[in-house]
Amino acid sequence: MTIKSIFLQLMSAAILVSCSNQPETTEATDKKEMIVRDQHTHAQPDVAVATHLDWVAKVDFEQKKIMATANWDIKPSADATEIIFDIYDLKIFEVRVDGKKVETTVGEMDVHMGQALIVPISPEAKEVSIAYETSTGARALQWLDAEQTAGKKSPFLFTQSQAILARTWVPIQDSPGIRFTYEATVSVPPNMLALMSAENPKEKNAEGVYTFKMPQPIPAYLMALAVGDVYFEAISDRAGVYAESSLLDTAVYEFADLEDMIQAAESLYGPYAWGQYDLIVLPPSFPFGGMENPRLTFATPTILAGDRSLVALVAHELAHSWSGNLVTNATWDDFWLNEGFTVYFEHRIMEKVYGKEYSEMLASLTRAELFEAAEAMMEDAPNDTKLKLDLAARNPDDGVTSIPYNKGYFFLRLIEEEVGREKFDAFLKNYFETNKFKVMTTEQFITYLKANLLSEEQYATLLADEWIYETGIPSNIPEVPSDRFAKVDVILETYTADGQLAEVQIVEEWTTHEWLHFINSLPEDISVTQLAELDAAYGFSQSGNSEILAAWFQPTIRAGYEPVYPKVEYFLTTVGRRKFLTPTYKVLIDSGNKDMALAIYEKARPNYHAVSRETMDALLGYSE
Ligand code: BES
Numbered sequence: 006m007t008i009k010s011i012f013l014q015l016m017s018a019a020i021l022v023s024c025s026n027q028p029e030t031t032e033a034t035d036k037k038e039m040i041v042r043d044q045h046t047h048a049q050p051d052v053a054v055a056t057h058l059d060w061v062a063k064v065d066f067e068q069k070k071i072m073a074t075a076n077w078d079i080k081p082s083a084d085a086t087e088i089i090f091d092i093y094d095l096k097i098f099e100v101r102v103d104g105k106k107v108e109t110t111v112g113e114m115d116v117h118m119g120q121a122l123i124v125p126i127s128p129e130a131k132e133v134s135i136a137y138e139t140s141t142g143a144r145a146l147q148w149l150d151a152e153q154t155a156g157k158k159s160p161f162l163f164t165q166s167q168a169i170l171a172r173t174w175v176p177i178q179d180s181p182g183i184r185f186t187y188e189a190t191v192s193v194p195p196n197m198l199a200l201m202s203a204e205n206p207k208e209k210n211a212e213g214v215y216t217f218k219m220p221q222p223i224p225a226y227l228m229a230l231a232v233g234d235v236y237f238e239a240i241s242d243r244a245g246v247y248a249e250s251s252l253l254d255t256a257v258y259e260f261a262d263l264e265d266m267i268q269a270a271e272s273l274y275g276p277y278a279w280g281q282y283d284l285i286v287l288p289p290s291f292p293f294g295g296m297e298n299p300r301l302t303f304a305t306p307t308i309l310a311g312d313r314s315l316v317a318l319v320a321h322e323l324a325h326s327w328s329g330n331l332v333t334n335a336t337w338d339d340f341w342l343n344e345g346f347t348v349y350f351e352h353r354i355m356e357k358v359y360g361k362e363y364s365e366m367l368a369s370l371t372r373a374e375l376f377e378a379a380e381a382m383m384e385d386a387p388n389d390t391k392l393k394l395d396l397a398a399r400n401p402d403d404g405v406t407s408i409p410y411n412k413g414y415f416f417l418r419l420i421e422e423e424v425g426r427e428k429f430d431a432f433l434k435n436y437f438e439t440n441k442f443k444v445m446t447t448e449q450f451i452t453y454l455k456a457n458l459l460s461e462e463q464y465a466t467l468l469a470d471e472w473i474y475e476t477g478i479p480s481n482i483p484e485v486p487s488d489r490f491a492k493v494d495v496i497l498e499t500y501t502a503d504g505q506l507a508e509v510q511i512v513e514e515w516t517t518h519e520w521l522h523f524i525n526s527l528p529e530d531i532s533v534t535q536l537a538e539l540d541a542a543y544g545f546s547q548s549g550n551s552e553i554l555a556a557w558f559q560p561t562i563r564a565g566y567e568p569v570y571p572k573v574e575y576f577l578t579t580v581g582r583r584k585f586l587t588p589t590y591k592v593l594i595d596s597g598n599k600d601m602a603l604a605i606y607e608k609a610r611p612n613y614h615a616v617s618r619e620t621m622d623a624l625l626g627y628s629e
């Protein structure tokens with residue numbers, strides 16, 4: 006952290022402390038929107054805030070850069086002398102305030118935060134125009150060569166702005182608590198379609214110029230752009246899929262239940278607020294499973310299993326249309342308010358559409374994953390097992406673990422079990438309605454919870470403060486009884502006791518989730534011979550299901566089952582989804598195969614998005 010950024014942070018902290026005796030937040034007053042201190046922005050929204058963006062951009066695949074002008078409508082306070090934007094490695098050409106050229110100051114570079122772009126203004130200023138281009142290293146952007154796409158004919162570009170990478174492609178007040186509306190005009194090469202987190206075109210035009218509008222205010226981390234040779238197909242009159250032509254039919258089949266999911270979500274927690282809901286299937290290097298960009302969820306192709314078994318991810322991203330996109334975590338320390346609520350909502354959608362027996366399998370897998378993750382984290386990052394995180398001066402990406410997702414989920418499930426579903430649903434529906442288009446801190450949520458649902462006594466009995474502010478998993482975490490997994494456990498016991506494989510009729514009826522439970526529960530000391538036997542019987546190494554394959558890599562690599570190695574290499578060089586990369590590289594390292602891991606990584610690394618690359622560099626101790 007630089008002296009300058011420390012100074013800026015102290016300044017913003019001081020402003021807040023002076024208007025409140027609570028250092029964390031100040032309550033909303035009639036006049037002023039609540040102001041929350043976000044450690045990950047240079048912006049000072051209480052001095053001057055940007056409210057609307059008109060973005061005019063040209064996407065240049067030859068030079069791998071975006072040339073653009075960001076025209077911001079701004080609202081200065083009565084004594085404002087400057088407005089501050091976040092930038093990261095942007096090349097700024099010219100800045101104008103109400104048409105008049107001004108001299109700006111660029112703060113020192115901080116490795117996580119980037120720089121402050123300080124623009125002098127008067128309290129009457131209305132518009133700031135910033136002409137700029139992106140740098141080659143822009144971390145939000147991934148420029149793919151044609152070979153890295155399904156069609157292998159056209160290049161592809163996509164952005165990933167969450168958590169604080171929007172500033173690498175737009176000069177922006179990059180804080181989840183600052184919302185703005187936007188419109189955009191984007192020029193792309195012929196035969197490519199541009200799409201944003203906005204009202205989108207459904208087909209290409211000859212000029213390659215596309216216009217966009219996002220009339221509802223969104224935070225910077227939900228700014229998104231994708232450019233590729235993609236096509237649209239509708240699933241219902243308000244939902245559809247974009248994908249490369251060779252994947253479109255598969256995707257439409259896989260996501261056939263999309264409209265049912267939207268209706269299930271609406272019946273739970275109120276109307277879908279964003280009009281259209283589409284998905285775009287990205288190339289396999291997309292570093293996440295999904296990203297909830299408003300109106301257009303970005304999704305990994307690794308959920309195209311052919312049998313709709315991995316669509317919980319769609320339920321998850323859809324759920325963010327309420328939890329996250331309507332009610333937004335105030336800072337990245339409150340990330341569990343986005344993700345924990347979303348996992349809870351996701352499970353409820355899955356239960357409504359596919360039944361409780363099915364959704365409880367998912368919840369059971371979630372629980373096992375949580376315990377495993379928490380146990381590992383208690384060793385080297387115990388504080389990150391608290392729901393309320395402390396990410397000051399760190400990369401907010403450090404907070405993206407199983408904790409905000411799954412510990413968050415089980416905390417909410419515990420509250421549901423305490424008050425009953427009917428009461429909890431009414432509470433949640435109200436929570437979304439009352440707080441839509443606003444931010445929420447953990448402390449505000451606690452206040453809201455006590456005012457609207459739990460007595461002080463109930464709050465204490467549930468160990469709520471322990472859940473939120475202490476490390477590890479509290480003892481009152483709900484159990485998840487799953488009959489279907491209990492049956493899998495019986496089969497597993499028979500196999501480990503007598504080496505007897507299950508009868509075909511039994512396993513034929515298993516879903517992906519039963520198989521995952523089976524693979525994850527194999528004994529630690531399983532032998533190579535047994536793994537070969539299981540592989541021969543059930544064909545795990547040949548599985549077209551990415552979750553099964555990734556799960557299968559764990560016991561096989563641990564035991565040194567060599568026939569799986571070519572699959573591992575193929576997977577790691579074609580898929581960039583971090584959730585799969587991390588455990589696979591980890592088990593290679595832990596099983597004494599670090600050389601193999603590094604050899605594969607050398608080949609694979611150029612295909613990974615910066616987000617995955619940074620995590621794997623650290624894991625493998627790799628430097629260029
Ligand atoms: N918003 C997240 C992805 C994210 C989080 C990106 C933090 C950058 C920083 C998204 O909704 C998500 O949680 N994706 C999961 C899906 C899963 C939990 C169903 C993923 O990518 O694996």
Ligand code: ZN
Pocket residue numbers: 321325343344347
């Ligand atoms: Zn999420």
